[in-house]
Each structure stands twice: as C-alpha cells, then as structure tokens.
Amino acid sequence: MEITIRNLSKHYRTEGGSIAALDRINLQIPANKIFTLLGPSGCGKTTLLRCIVGLEIPDEGEITIGDEVVFSSEKKISRPPDKRDLGMVFQTYAIWPHMNVFENVAYPLQAQKKPKDEIARRVAKTLHFVQLDGFENRPATKLSGGQQQRVALARALVAEPKVILFDEPLSNLDAKLREETRKELRRFLTELAITAVYVTHDRLEALSLSDNVAVMKSGKIVEVGTPWEIYFETDRRFVADFIGRVNFIEGSIARMENGSVIVDSGIGTIVCDRKKNLPVNSPVTLGIRPEFIKTFYENPGAAENTFRGRIETLVFTGDVWEAEVKSGTETLVLRIDPTFPVKTGDDIFLHLDRRHCKLLFN
Ligand code: ATP
Numbered sequence: 001m002e003i004t005i006r007n008l009s010k011h012y013r014t015e016g017g018s019i020a021a022l023d024r025i026n027l028q029i030p031a032n033k034i035f036t037l038l039g040p041s042g043c044g045k046t047t048l049l050r051c052i053v054g055l056e057i058p059d060e061g062e063i064t065i066g067d068e069v070v071f072s073s074e075k076k077i078s079r080p081p082d083k084r085d086l087g088m089v090f091q092t093y094a095i096w097p098h099m100n101v102f103e104n105v106a107y108p109l110q111a112q113k114k115p116k117d118e119i120a121r122r123v124a125k126t127l128h129f130v131q132l133d134g135f136e137n138r139p140a141t142k143l144s145g146g147q148q149q150r151v152a153l154a155r156a157l158v159a160e161p162k163v164i165l166f167d168e169p170l171s172n173l174d175a176k177l178r179e180e181t182r183k184e185l186r187r188f189l190t191e192l193a194i195t196a197v198y199v200t201h202d203r204l205e206a207l208s209l210s211d212n213v214a215v216m217k218s219g220k221i222v223e224v225g226t227p228w229e230i231y232f233e234t235d236r237r238f239v240a241d242f243i244g245r246v247n248f249i250e251g252s253i254a255r256m257e258n259g260s261v262i263v264d265s266g267i268g269t270i271v272c273d274r275k276k277n278l279p280v281n282s283p284v285t286l287g288i289r290p291e292f293i294k295t296f297y298e299n300p301g302a303a304e305n306t307f308r309g310r311i312e313t314l315v316f317t318g319d320v321w322e323a324e325v326k327s328g329t330e331t332l333v334l335r336i337d338p339t340f341p342v343k344t345g346d347d348i349f350l351h352l353d354r355r356h357c358k359l360l361f362n
Helices: 045-053 101-111 118-131 145-157 175-191 203-209 226-231 237-243
Strands: 003-012 017-029 034-038 059-066 069-074 086-089 165-167 195-200 210-217 220-224 247-257 260-265 268-273 283-288 293-296 306-316 321-327 330-336 347-350 356-360
Touching: 003 045, 017 045, 017 220, 017 347, 034 045, 034 175, 034 203, 045 059, 045 086, 045 165, 045 195, 045 247, 086 145, 101 118, 101 145, 118 145, 145 175, 175 203, 203 226, 203 237, 210 226, 220 226, 220 237, 220 306, 226 237, 247 268, 247 330, 260 283, 293 330, 306 330, 321 347, 330 347
Parallel strands: 034 195, 034 210, 086 165, 165 195
Antiparallel strands: 003 017, 003 059, 059 069, 210 220, 247 260, 247 283, 260 268, 283 356, 293 347, 306 321, 306 347, 321 330
C-alpha cells in the first residue's frame, strides 16, 4: 500500500523555543517495497515514523495510507494507531519475557478476539515463515538476540498488516548477526511483497536492505533514490559523505570542453565527465570514492588524471590496505590490494577514474 506524505511538519518545544523535528516533508513511499529513512542522529527519522504510525501528532500536513487519509491538519482527521492497519518492529525487541514464543506471536490476534483455531493456524504459518517452527513453547528469554528479533517480526506480521514499520530493529545485534538478519529480513519482506518503512542511521543497512532510500537532514528530505543512485549519482556533498567514504578535493573550473570539465586542484589538473555548465574560475568541490583511485608503482601512462603520491599511513583491514596518500596539497584516502607489497613512505602513482570524479554541491 502506497503512503503519501504532504507538507508534514512537527515542532517540539524546547527550553530555548522550539525545534522543527520535521520541516514540510513531502514523500511518496511506493507500495510493496522496502523504503528506508536514513540520516544522522536527530534528523527526524523516528519522528516521521511515529507520525505515520499515529504515535505522534504532526502540527501540519497530511498522511494518506492507500486511499485513506489517516492524518490531515486541514480536514481535522487523526486516526488512532490501532485504526491504521500497521505493524511495527522496534529497536528493543519488545517481546514479553513472561510469555513463550507462541503466546508472544498470538498476542495481536488474541487482542482482536480471533477464534482459537484461527490463531493456532496463523501463528504456525508465521513462525514457519520466520523459520522458527518448533520454537512455540520456548520461553522468550531463552532465545538468542536474532531469534528474539524474528519473534518480534512474526508478531508484527501475524496480523497481516498492509504496512510494516521498523525503527532501527537490528541495532542491538552484534555485527555478524546483524548482517545475517539483514539478509533474512530482505528475503522475508521481498517474499511478502509488503510495504516496509525502515529507519536507520547505518548506511550499509540502508544500501543493502532497501529498494529506495530517503536521506534526511535537519527535519528535511534531502534526496530520494535507489541505493545505487544515492551512492553513485548524487551530486550533493552531504549525501555523498553520509552514504560512504569520499575524498573531497577543492578546486576551480579551468575550462569546459566537449563532454569534459577540467578542474585545477591541489593535486593537479583533473578531468571529469561534464554534467552541467559552470563558469570558468568558479570554485568547486570534487568528490571521488576511494575505490575509484587506482595505484601503480610505475607510471600507468594514462593521458589524464595520473598523479604522483606518497603513502603516509597504511592500515591493514584484511580485504584491503586502507591508505592515506599525500598528492600535491591534498591527502587522499584509498584502498590498495592487500597482496600489493606496499609500505609507508613509498612513492606511487595514482589514477582517478574520470567517470567517478563528481562535482558536488551543498
Ligand atoms: P536518532 O537516530 O538519534 O534516533 P532521529 O533522526 O530518529 O534520531 P528524532 O528522534 O526524530 O531523530 O528527533 C528529531 C529531533 O526532535 C531531535 O532534535 C530530537 O532531540 C527532537 N525530539 C524528538 N522527540 C522529542 C520530544 N519528545 N521532545 C522534544 N524534542 C524531541
């Protein structure tokens, strides 16, 4: 079910006045996809999620779920949470420790006073779906973190909501379990073809789990796109920086040629693909991700974007050497093949891929 958010604002009173947790948000959340709200702490993700659920009343705007208006300041509509047909999974698993797995998952159906045989059937089906068959009688407290999170998911799914909302549900799991649960969650949600709205400040989670990502900053939506678009195609400095490692190189436009922008910078003249026209001499910030800088001991002989550099620091992370390389007045972060015999102080050549030298704007 599609969710449409129009002009949504929410202010909180603070000692010094008021802060805009949401500032005129407009958003179209597509049906049956995983949609992630991503942004730094305090940018308003949870507030937006709570407004969709109905746990928070916005000051202004409208929220439509499917074709039903669940909130409208203008029409004075505000449906309570239990009338919005939503499921929610929180950061803390919020499963009841004094109940076993069956009782936890059955709870929403019991609250709806469903017949016993229907409850048994639906709970069994949902536990099978989250791969917890046979766990019915296990006390909730005797489960691992990942299993508890699956119980929480089963409890949200059992009522067959049209939309399911997740507030950082994996943040209490250790790194390995988080990765496994993320993959599982993507599989569950894709199979169910349910509308999922997912809040996280973890960029890897957003990239690997989502069909679409909305990046938020200071109560506003800054950019919406597929993970691929957000990672590779953004021309916003904030988004490029938030979604992954990026080197910023300050420079100025030397000239524009057919299909190219030539930038003078502290490491030399850099040629980038031309996306828009900019006046000569205007200051620019160029962004390039570490993976698009190649290293060589001998001059690779490329006509453009080859520079000399010296390795200042090296950190071995197993899959790569993470290196800081000084080139001209800039220090660039890049990744070197771990089998490459490098050491600190080595003089090397760098080659920057022109297709991935992006001009970034505020
Ligand atoms: P996090 O990732 O840390 O959970 P977030 O992006 O979810 O952050 P919100 O929790 O939505 O951010 O908060 C947005 C802003 O509103 C923050 O500045 C926060 O301090 C403020 N805020 C949130 N809830 C309240 C409240 N009940 N009273 C006052 N201010 C609040």
